[in-house]
Amino acid sequence: MEIKKAIISVKDLVKKYDDFVAVQGLSFEVYENEIFGLLGPNGAGKTTTLEIIETLRDKTSGEIIVDGFSVDKQAQDIKQIIGVQLQAAGYYPNLNLIELIELFAGLYGANIKPMEMLEKVNLQDKAKAKYKALSGGQKQRFSIATTLINQPKIIFLDEPTTGLDPQARRNLWDLITEIRNAGTTVVITTHYMDEAEQLCDRVAFVERGQIIALDTPDNLIDNLVNSGFERKKEVKKANLEDVFINLTGKEWRE
Amino acid sequence: MNTGNSGSSLETEGLNAETEKAPFRKLGSYSNTTATLALAKASFRSIMRSPSAVVFTLAFPLIFILVFGFLGGGGTRIDVGVTPGSDISNPVITMLSKTGMIRLVMDKSRADFDKLLEKGNIDAMIDVHRKVNSAAYSVNVVYTSASRDKGGILKSVLNNVFYDKTLKPSVAEIKENTIVGREYKTIDFILPGQLGFSLLSTGVFGTAFVFLSLRQTLVIKRFFATPVKRSSIVIGEGIARIGFALIGALFIILIGHFFFGFTLVHGVATVINMLLLATMGIIVFMGFGFIISGIAKNESMVPPISNIVTLPQFLLSGTFFSIEAFPSWLQPISRALPLTYLNDAMRKVAFEGLGLWDVKFQIMILLIWGIGIYAVAVKVFKWE
Numbered sequence: 001m002e003i004k005k006a007i008i009s010v011k012d013l014v015k016k017y018d019d020f021v022a023v024q025g026l027s028f029e030v031y032e033n034e035i036f037g038l039l040g041p042n043g044a045g046k047t048t049t050l051e052i053i054e055t056l057r058d059k060t061s062g063e064i065i066v067d068g069f070s071v072d073k074q075a076q077d078i079k080q081i082i083g084v085q086l087q088a089a090g091y092y093p094n095l096n097l098i099e100l101i102e103l104f105a106g107l108y109g110a111n112i113k114p115m116e117m118l119e120k121v122n123l124q125d126k127a128k129a130k131y132k133a134l135s136g137g138q139k140q141r142f143s144i145a146t147t148l149i150n151q152p153k154i155i156f157l158d159e160p161t162t163g164l165d166p167q168a169r170r171n172l173w174d175l176i177t178e179i180r181n182a183g184t185t186v187v188i189t190t191h192y193m194d195e196a197e198q199l200c201d202r203v204a205f206v207e208r209g210q211i212i213a214l215d216t217p218d219n220l221i222d223n224l225v226n227s228g229f230e231r232k233k234e235v236k237k238a239n240l241e242d243v244f245i246n247l248t249g250k251e252w253r254e
Numbered sequence: 255m256n257t258g259n260s261g262s263s264l265e266t267e268g269l270n271a272e273t274e275k276a277p278f279r280k281l282g283s284y285s286n287t288t289a290t291l292a293l294a295k296a297s298f299r300s301i302m303r304s305p306s307a308v309v310f311t312l313a314f315p316l317i318f319i320l321v322f323g324f325l326g327g328g329g330t331r332i333d334v335g336v337t338p339g340s341d342i343s344n345p346v347i348t349m350l351s352k353t354g355m356i357r358l359v360m361d362k363s364r365a366d367f368d369k370l371l372e373k374g375n376i377d378a379m380i381d382v383h384r385k386v387n388s389a390a391y392s393v394n395v396v397y398t399s400a401s402r403d404k405g406g407i408l409k410s411v412l413n414n415v416f417y418d419k420t421l422k423p424s425v426a427e428i429k430e431n432t433i434v435g436r437e438y439k440t441i442d443f444i445l446p447g448q449l450g451f452s453l454l455s456t457g458v459f460g461t462a463f464v465f466l467s468l469r470q471t472l473v474i475k476r477f478f479a480t481p482v483k484r485s486s487i488v489i490g491e492g493i494a495r496i497g498f499a500l501i502g503a504l505f506i507i508l509i510g511h512f513f514f515g516f517t518l519v520h521g522v523a524t525v526i527n528m529l530l531l532a533t534m535g536i537i538v539f540m541g542f543g544f545i546i547s548g549i550a551k552n553e554s555m556v557p558p559i560s561n562i563v564t565l566p567q568f569l570l571s572g573t574f575f576s577i578e579a580f581p582s583w584l585q586p587i588s589r590a591l592p593l594t595y596l597n598d599a600m601r602k603v604a605f606e607g608l609g610l611w612d613v614k615f616q617i618m619i620l621l622i623w624g625i626g627i628y629a630v631a632v633k634v635f636k637w638e
């Protein structure tokens with residue numbers, strides 16, 4: 001088995017909101033150039049964990065190193081090498097996509113061509129549109145474009161596919177895979193298991209602020225099967241979503 | 255966000271400042287100036303496309319200027335200087351003060367009166383003395399071309415006095431003269447007031463809305479995921495707002511000058527002085543905006559809170575009427591408001607042609623307000 005280098009290491013992370021313990025001693029590592037998934041129901045502590053790593057929230061205790069930088073003392077260095085998509089962020093009002101990209105280029109001090117960034121996420125036709133006028137999938141693709149402006153080593157995507165239709169989700173999976181193939185490490189949160197299975201190299205199940213399992217999707221499934229588990233119903237070779245995609249096509253349609 | 259959280263992220267900011275000096279940091283790789291200017295540009299574009307900003311800054315003041323420009327001045331009150339040495343206890347003066355329309359100004363030297371008369375700060379000067387070897391009085395009036403309308407009113411009042419039966423025997427003659435002065439038009443009063451109010455509304459409403467909405471829509475949070483500094487965000491927004499307000503001010507001054515005959519004593523130099531005053535004003539007023547963005551819980555709370563700040567100043571700071579026209583119990587309130595001093599300084603600079611140093615008192619009051627406001631703003635402003 002090849003030796004993997006950890007680009008993020010989280011040790012005993014604890015986060016309390018007043019009396020409420022949202023994250024209770026998380027430890028995990030993210031390897032270079034993998035797609036790492038944090039899976040769990042709403043309220044499990046995924047966003048909290050992600051935003052602490054992104055230096056946007058303070059932790060209560062624990063130790064986090066991102067590409068050799070400590071979140072406590074080198075937050076500024078971390079910000080320069082990561083790209084962040086927040087679960088619910090908006091964008092500066094009254095600006096079109098090109099102008100928003102220009103703004104972020106200035107904030108990152110990055111020298112990029114805005115149109116090329118939009119081409120990467122297939123939004124060149126929407127260059128003059130306002131963010132608010134985009135469809136759900138387009139909004140997420142634009143958010144991903146803003147994460148790539150500073151050519152980051154790691155990007156963090158917080159539930160990028162929640163609320164999207166099946167085509168838009170598949171488009172996004174393709175986009176995320178492309179970004180990974182270009183050499184970027186991806187940390188993603190989701191509560192869709194099919195998405196994790198298709199997209200992630202390794203996943204951590206988070207439940208009430210704790211990791212209850214961490215492995216590759218294959219290993220997790222194999223372990224369950226080896227323990228004697230069987231699905232109650234015989235699985236068909238396709239599911240309803242496959243039928244839908246097959247009928248409607250998989251092309252970018254927004 | 256809970257306040258404990260944002261308090262501790264301030265500490266993190268402090269730590270960042272330290273690491274920036276640390277030797278292992280990639281030097282010169284990040285420019286705060288670039289980030290600040292990128293924000294200023296974005297913010298300026300956004301303001302220019304926001305209908306409410308344009309309406310508040312330009313349309314309202316211009317409408318008021320238009321209305322008042324054609325309507326002429328508000329309540330009439332005639333200031334009449336009484337020449338030193340005049341006999342005060344004579345029936346003419348008593349009669350004049352009874353009309354209620356005329357305010358007698360005394361205790362000034364003849365030279366002072368001449369200056370005031372020339373500028374139209376007083377509307378006329380009157381000198382009453384007993385004729386030699388006679389029981390009758392001689393009345394000597396000097397009008398000014400700077401205030402023809404009011405001079406005319408005084409003239410008819412005096413004529414009434416002259417033909418008044420009870421007075422007739424004691425008044426022998428009225429001698430009249432008119433000196434040439436600079437005409438003080440309604441626009442010369444109205445425009446600086448409107449300009450001041452435009453700066454107040456842009457500063458307060460604009461700043462409050464922008465920072466509240468950037469905070470609530472998590473735009474600022476997304477900014478914090480970039481290496482940008484907090485100071486860059488504040489300064490970038492400030493540059494955009496000041497730039498926008500100054501363009502608005504210039505527009506108002508030019509329209510006033512070319513279409514309504516607004517007086518600019520020293521031309522371009524006066525305009526530059528006015529814009530410098532405008533800059534000081536908008537910076538002070540933006541402080542109110544920062545405070546309001548911090549205490550408002552949502553966007554619908556911004557207008558009522560902003561109105562608490564802007565409305566009293568709109569009414570009491572000499573925007574429409576000279577504060578001297580207010581009842582005396584109101585005047586101390588007027589004299590406590592920052593807009594009063596901005597308006598006052600603007601009028602002195604524009605019409606009397608004074609320099610900034612001559613209005614240092616007004617500037618000092620603005621400065622004191624600025625320090626007070628920003629001291630509060632630093633306490634109540636919220637980032638998250």
Ligand SMILES: Nc1ncnc2c1ncn2[C@@H]1O[C@H](COP(=O)(O)OP(=O)(O)O)[C@@H](O)[C@H]1O
Nearest residue numbers: 017022041042043044045046047048049255256
């Ligand atoms: N700022 C906050 N203050 C108090 N509680 C919070 C705050 N943010 C999140 N929480 C709580 O922490 C828990 C984890 O939230 P979150 O990290 O957003 O979960 P997830 O992203 O997995 O849905 C939730 O119970 C949430 O209510």
Ligand SMILES: [Mg+2]
Nearest residue numbers: 046047048087
């Ligand atoms: Mg979440």
